[in-house]
Amino acid sequence: MHVALFTDFHPATLGGIQTSVNALRRGLERAGHRVTVFAAPTPESTEPDPDLVVLSALTGVRVNGFAMVLPTPDNARRIDAAFADRGPIDIVHVQTTYGVAIAGLRAARRHGIPVVQTVHSRDDAFIQHTSPAPYLSALAVRLLHGRFVPHRKSLSHNGESRAARQAWHTMVNHARAADRVIVPTEHFADRFRAHGLDRPIRVISNGIDDELLDRARAATATATADDAKPRGSAADFTPETAGPLRVLWCARLSPEKRILEAIEAVRRTPGCTLDVYGSGDQEAAARAAIEAGDLADRVRLHGGVPQLDCLTAMAAHDVLLFPSVGFDTQGMALLEAVAMGLPVVYCDPDLAETVPQGGGLRTRDPSVASIAAALRDLAADPAQLIPMRKALSDHADTARQSRLIAQVTAEYTELTAARSDDGAASLDGIPTAPGRLPLLGHSLAALRGALPFVASLAEIGPIVRIYLGPRPAYVLTTPELIREVGFGEAGSFHREELREAMHEVIRGASNVLSGTPHELRRRMIAPALRQRRLAEYTVVAADLANAWADALPADRPLNLVDEAHRLVLDTISATLFTADFGAEAKREVRANVPWLLGQVIQRAALPRAVRRLRVVANRRFAAKSAALRGQIAAVVAEYRKSDRDFHDVLSALVRHTDPETGARLSDEEIVDELILMLAAGVGSTASIMTWVWHETMRNQDIGDELRRELDDFVAAGPVRPDHLVALPYLRLVVLETLRFWGPWVSTQTADGPVTIGGVTLPDGAMVVYSPYLVHHTERYYPAPETFDPDRWFAGRVEEIDKKAILPFGVGARHCPGNNFAVMTITLATAALFARWRPEPDPGYRVRPTTLDFVPSPAELPVVLHRR
Incomplete structure (x- = not known):
């Protein structure tokens, strides 16, 4: 072990x-x-x-x-x-x-x-x-x-x-x-x-190292000097041979040990000497007390010494003085005295548990007077020490470490066996995050600062219990545990609560499906996002990025957060359906998707009972959802009638037949997936895009390097699809942004008991993980709070555990649109910084909001200057 x-x-x-x-x-x-x-x-x-x-x-x-x-x-x-x-x-x-x-x-x-x-x-x-x-x-x-x-x-x-x-x-x-x-x-x-x-x-008692104890006893056995011999027979205490009562102190010189009281008790006891082994804060005070009491010939300070010296000193003394009260739980010096057969004078009744019956003398009370009285009694009749030594001899080996180690290792074995017997540890072993409030749980801490709150959980444990109101949730803080959930090793999960929160606008998209329906849906939408299709979308995205960048206003205030949302929404809607009869649907998307997305996030965060009380908001949500679904459904119907490939997402979804099952997506299912893609783009892609711009402006060295690269490969010309592979430094900046500002929360609900990291969680348990948390844990990313694109360079990127790279999720829930998102962000950033030099508002501090699953800047005010 x-x-x-x-x-x-x-x-x-x-x-x-x-x-x-x-x-x-x-x-x-x-x-x-x-x-x-x-x-x-x-x-x-x-x-x-x-x-x-x-x-x-x-x-x-x-x-x-x-x-x-x-x-x-x-x-x-x-x-x-x-x-x-x-x-x-x-x-x-x-x-x-x-x-x-x-x-x-x-x-x-x-x-x-x-x-x-x-x-x-x-x-x-x-x-x-x-x-x-x-x-x-x-x-x-x-x-x-x-x-x-x-x-x-x-x-x-x-x-x-x-x-x-x-x-x-x-x-x-x-x-x-x-x-x-x-x-x-x-x-x-x-x-x-x-x-x-x-x-x-x-x-389990503390113990004395066997080797030290044997060495001390061997030294005692070979001692020849009178002052090195224990006195254990009546002959040792005759008037001719008795001498002074030899008192020993083996402890720290500090107030709780009561060294000053010990010196004073010895001062009051004629025919008594005290050898003090130990050091501490009261050493100077002890010297002063010795000098004031004229005790230099009776009280000797030896300083701090190794344990072996204390053990051998016990053989040369008559009694150990141990006057602490209410502090020592056992006292190593008491164990040592018992092992060496040295009687003890002590004050604390609790310590009678350590001193064998008859092996010492407890004072009437802790006062100096009582300590002195006990010492005077022994000095006057030292033969009392003989039966004390005899009583101690029966317990001489009880504190040997070798006799105690089996008890300790039995505890170790029991704990490790409990973890391995059935592979499941107790829920009681999961630590709860600090800061839980009655009724509110950790909700207030999350609202005040969601990002620092989730990042702080990594140090608490691999699984941490938090409370969302009165309901517990279990946060996974390691990529290994996240993968257990993502790859289905832990058991089954569902997202019925998220489905319920969004069912008016998205009724059964891939993000809320589970099990076999989820697997089938992922297969059905995959052709729309394959590399051949992505190359076609890249042409559209590049044209839109160039047109957007050319139309930006110069030399006046502009909020780049709004611009990012506008561009991403235009890009996604343009690649979803390009046919002319999709124009009205695109207008509906631009008008309502951002508001609907914000409502979905709010509704998902609210308890069901509270959600029902939002009557006006619920009616508006239902109306806008119906209008959006109606417009997109009309476009889907037109695509089916035309039976043509417009080289867009909708064409791929309408025309695809699953080769394994022969299934085709219904119009309703296609509407769900199209709205999900729009929502993901507005909520996540636009946020990461804005953070790329912010970090490039905030870090001058990064901005300078990026502009040099753009000057070399883009210059004044438009951004082209082939620039995606010609801008390696921009790619590093995007990768680092995905790490630094990755999704802060993702939830699933246990569909039956699930076992994660050896802990079985009950049916209905909410499981939470945070890529942001993992990305900001030093165990996986050195200096995680430093925005450092160079960590993704060849030669350094190999140091990163691939399991800890989580911006797009893992396993069955891995985002299928990850390549589309990176493509959109890269082209838009190249188009912006090739043409413009954004100047941030010096009076505005950019702050992240956590109203979406990906943190977003609240605003990003700038003034654009032409390059």
Whole structure:
């Protein structure tokens, strides 16, 4: 099994979490598993570690002395690259709740890998003890965490402070994002349950690395100096041999650990010494307390030391002092003391779960006075330590990592087996996007900024749940999952809801058909879009582009969005039906198709009940739809009567007979397909065309290169069909525009249960995918927010995963008019920029609208100057 461990502490730094993670890693490796560790950096030089991936930290920012990492796109790229380079990862095991752990969660969701989280520490207590403004600090952490990990609003009340409640929000929601949660003690598990955690919780103790433990015991066995021997018999405690009570501290020097209280308790206890192993923020305060109490001969600071030094030091002391309260969930030093047979003085009743009965002494309360009283009692009668050591000896090997590793790997195995047994994971494992509001769901977030909203979902997981009002929808964020749907591997889908929204104007076109009817219809319309026909349409499109460009007004304001829609509508209608008796239909198309298309999009977005309330708009929609269908149906009837080939789309549709079935399209079916082609052109082709113009004007280098190419091949002459292959740079600009401004949403509805990425969705589930999302994911396109036509050059284009190129969809829903659209855009752009130098309005900021499936500029105001 290949396990990815994520921790916010570099393995070479000192601390309980680091010690636990290192022991887990070595235990897994000794058990035959492969481990890759992802961690924060450390400024100190360390030994090279080929299985360690260090993430980028914020420059100059340190928290409690440790580097701070955020789940940035750069770190996501590092993780994804490591996953790709190092082979398949079976389990992601996160060990903290901060930036590295968040990055691990998100990486696991991107790659569909099960997640285990071990929760080591009480962040609520840590913030309470260490922050000058606990509530504000805890709130800031929660808000930052909630930007990356979905947070539920609800949290059970447990009488804690406001600061603690904010911290528990972060801890619980981080745990909810995992598939399995491990905690080291039962009392800590109870706290999570009390705060409403509904994920499976397993209690598995932290462990001590077997090799280190054996080395420490071997060092103890060979020790000869009196101060290096454990005192475990009555002879060791005679007045002649007893000496002072040798107290040991092995922990961080920080407020929550209570080092200052420990020093004060020793000061109040004559005949007692204290050796302090550890470093931290309160080291200076500890030195000051030693000096103020004249304790230099009794309290010694040794600084931070490796775990082996702490273990061997335990053999040379009489008792471990562990005074923290309400912070430690288990305490690595307690486990080490038990393993080395060192009695413990502790204050927190919860820690009795870690200290075996009879193996230590719990103070009456956490006060300094009570700690000092316990130490004085032991100093006065050190023979009490003998039965304590005996009690500990029965538990000396319970914390060996080798004894615990099987419990951890059992959790791994159960999770991976659950994913593979029936190929379907639970719906509960699908993360919900942050920002869901009561009743509205994510609708408000989508309305405020649809493009950044959908782009943000890629980091959450391969499938992300969003809510459109109260209804859930499942967004696919990887091209692999999109292909499962597109190629029918996931199951069957339909578009009945879209059909219902548009049935007055388009009743049964190929975009709303499913299954066998959809396959047959695609075969029936394919001849109209074959290369031979496309060559004929190109002549018409070039003539229209030249005439349009020649007629544009010079030196006065012009909205290129309107011009693009006009040109595309003229081009499509001219290639649909060229016969003279189509003139009235063309006028009807120009007058009503744009308005009808806008209404279709609005109606599709509205719940059925709300749609019915729009009485006036519905009547107008029905009337205009009937008029348009009537005009086009009349043209279809005339074409049938003439039985001639006018070298246009309608001729191909009317005359074609399917060779497999002998079927021919009815007049009604042809009307549906013609209106669909018109709507697609107005809504999508015109939008991409306008974005090509905008990006060419916005990026001077791109505009200059395009004009040079046009000067070389088009010059002052008209644009011709053969220019389509003579303008390679323009082709790159069009390709990059299709990536950068591709469709932002496409939906289908499950026709029965469907299985996508190992997750079974129920009948009727809405499945959403967004080419825009994939096109703006750094995993597939480096620097996705940079408009870079050169990425499509030979030598670079090979780096792009072909599965991630989705501007025209994939599989059965791939747009059949893609070549026609690219042809129209290319010829129009060449005609415009060969003749004109568009000057954008400097006072207008171009903004995308998402009223259609393809984003469109709201306006593109310019003044045209002749070249």
